[in-house]
Amino acid sequence: MSVVIAGTGMHPWGKWGRPFAEYGVAAARAALRDAGLEWTDVQFAVGADTIRNGYPGFIAGATFAQALGWTGARIASCYAACASGAQALDIARTRILAGLCDVALVVGADSTPKGFFRPVGGDRPDDPDWLRFRLLGATNPAYFALYARRRMALYGDTSQDFAAVKVKNALAGSLNENARYRRTVTAEEVLASPMVADPLRLMDICATSDGGAAVVLVSEEYARRRGLSTAVRIAAVSTVTPTFPNTVLELPCFATDSTAAAPPPERAFRASIAHAAYEEAGLGPADLSFAEVYDLSTALELDWVEDIGLAPPGEAAKLLRAGDTALGGRVPVNPSGGLASFGEAIPAQAIAQVCELTRQLRGTAGTRQVVNARAGLAANQGLFGHGSAIIAIT
Amino acid sequence: MQPSKRLCHIGSMDTPAIDGWFTVDDDTVHLIGTRCAECRTVCFPPRTGFCPNPRCPGEELVPARLSRRGTVWSYTDARYPPPAPFVAAEPYTPVTLAAVELAEEGIVVLGQVKDLTVDDLHVGMELELTAGPLADGPLVWMWGRPRGPGQTGAGAPASTGGTGGTGGTGGTGGTGGTT
């Protein structure tokens, strides 16, 4: 038995300044239309929470369900930072696999402030996310920059390589009507943009955006009964945590785990996220037609390319330079345009990745279409160790 | 930085920005972590309760001074003033950050860097722990240029581990999630 992605919907990403629930409802209604189902058909709804939109954001499932109109459907709300959408999807999938429902709706949406993400307000000296700002001024881009500098030192990656990731993703994003940034850019523009956290420049770092995304999942049996397409199915959802000792300095931590007592695990955290998904799907990196990865920075996309096994450690830039990861290349990475073109709408982003997997696997991605797309992986990581990777197949 | 609060040396009378994470004795700064009495796993910041090693039942976490020198795992800076609760100096000068690998403890610890910019740093170079004031006064640990040759290790007799062996860029504490 497998779970079918019956429909997907998005509210375009931007800086619209509207309540997050509007984006979520728009995406949900689009996903239901796409599936050919009614809201009243939905037996289980999951909202991916947002923490910057007051109480309605903490109980996003109920907020969306109320806005769509109470139907008595069962609901859940969940938060896992950037992995919230994947967690929500996993809850819905698991409920279908358990036979507890046939039709589930997964919705995430966010409305974001300008500038750096700040910690949630108030004095909270017990919260590392508050303390890293207070004691160090360590913003999210600071951590991305540490990883980027490490790549340059270990592998010889250059600022030009990072700029090339942005150029590639901006080109793909220019072809995506849901992307916030639709303009192509040149490497010169990226390299001329202001330095934010050395070695990362403004155009290396993803923005924060408003947006909403939704998917409708159904059981295979229900799809047959209702005459829905079963073309795109979920082959795996990985939600693994790191394995002790985690030797990568993770946002928002002050230090890594210690290797004094236990050796580092066979796979570092990000690599273990993808590995678990491959195991569950019975597939490997060579089976992927394309991938959506969490390019919070240009350099981080190169980390992910290696972590999901498309290249050995240190060789992602080689793939990039050869055009392998571009649209039309051997295995396009971020054919949606990625976070570089969207900006991050946290609870919606992992769901948006699944929307792109579905469009590509259906063959309806238009000018962004990956030729003969059979399997796609979406990978992401939520703060404090929430892994998330989803493999969809056709 | 507010000149009036700028310290030419580290004084033990200055208020730490956080209790129990570092100490200053006679201008010598130590990070305070904890070491599990059972498996020797080291934690920073100091931890209470029980050992984070999932295969260790230890519940006795002993405060421990960490090595004062390590090698740069990576570094960056903040060209724009970080948001609150950080208090940015006026006029703002970029905060430099370094993640420093302590060989004996097998951990990487993040900190502000004192009196050095990203142009002075490279992955693999040695830094030594010091401290300096936040813009609004309280003291925080910082990484700085080593003060002359000599001792590494965690306070008096605890360690002779040395950090020289992990110079270069290979390090021992993981490779940036790229394996």
Ligand SMILES: [Zn+2]
């Ligand atoms: Zn222990």
